[in-house]
Amino acid sequence: KGDYFNAVQYYRRAIDIVALNSAKSSVNMRDLIVSYYWLSVFYDSLHRVSEKMEALDSCASIAIRLKSIDEYCLWALYSRATFSFDIGDYHRCINYAQLCESLGREYAQKGSKQEFSGGSQYALSSLLWRINAMILLKNYNEAESLLESKADEYKLMGLKDNLGVIYGLLAEVLVFKGNYEKALLF
Numbered sequence: 001k002g003d004y005f006n007a008v009q010y011y012r013r014a015i016d017i018v019a020l021n022s023a024k025s026s027v028n029m030r031d032l033i034v035s036y037y038w039l040s041v042f043y044d045s046l047h048r049v050s051e052k053m054e055a056l057d058s059c060a061s062i063a064i065r066l067k068s069i070d071e072y073c074l075w076a077l078y079s080r081a082t083f084s085f086d087i088g089d090y091h092r093c094i095n096y097a098q099l100c101e102s103l104g105r106e107y108a109q110k111g112s113k114q115e116f117s118g119g120s121q122y123a124l125s126s127l128l129w130r131i132n133a134m135i136l137l138k139n140y141n142e143a144e145s146l147l148e149s150k151a152d153e154y155k156l157m158g159l160k161d162n163l164g165v166i167y168g169l170l171a172e173v174l175v176f177k178g179n180y181e182k183a184l185l186f
Contacts, residue, residue: 004045011039033063037072040079056080069103074122077103081129090133097133101126124162131169135176143173 015035021027036059043052056076063073077100084093101123108119127150134143147170154162167186174183 002045004042007042008039008046011035011042015039029062029066030068033059033066033068033070033072036062037076040076053080053083064103069107071107071118071122074100074104074107074119078122078126078129081126085129085133090137093133094130097126097130101130120159120162124165128165128169131173135173138176140173140177144170144177147173 015032018027018029018031018035022029036055040052040055040059043049043055056079060073060076060080063069063076077096081093081096081100084090084096104119104122104126106119108116108123110116110119127146131143131147134140134146147166151163151166151170154160154166171183171186174180174186
């Protein structure tokens with residue numbers, strides 16, 4: 001119905017009920033992950049940015065604590081990385097992106113085609129945000145080294161569809177370093 005204000009109130013109540021009854025066997029603590037995800041969506045609709053970020057952090061931290069990495073957790077980390085980049089907090093962007101990339105790879109190994117696809121996409125996209133933040137911080141040597149190792153890793157894993165993006169970013173980093181010949185190679 002678009003009544004985000006009341007939706008926030010209901011999800012806050014649901015979160016409180018789960019938290020107050022966490023010791024009971026009938027309570028599924030994983031419900032908090034989804035609840036915080038939806039809370040972030042509703043806060044976004046209400047343009048309440050700081051509350052949205054808190055909800056995303058809660059979503060991810062609970063998922064990590066419960067060892068329940070899923071697309072809700074990955075979305076929360078990815079959203080935090082992109083938000084950090086957008087506001088110019090490149091160090092925080094790198095941290096969130098690195099965690100999202102690592103957990104995305106872990107999620108991709110769970111077995112199903114959907115998990116592999118989703119996890120791999122989050123891992124690659126997070127790597128790209130991480131590299132973009134490194135470029136803006138002028139950490140060219142670190143970005144180059146990371147991209148070269150990722151290119152080798154992706155070849156070994158058979159993820160050849162992603163190599164074009166990695167080589168393109170590697171060429172961009174090399175241009176920033178003034179190494180035009182090697183950039184042309186990539």
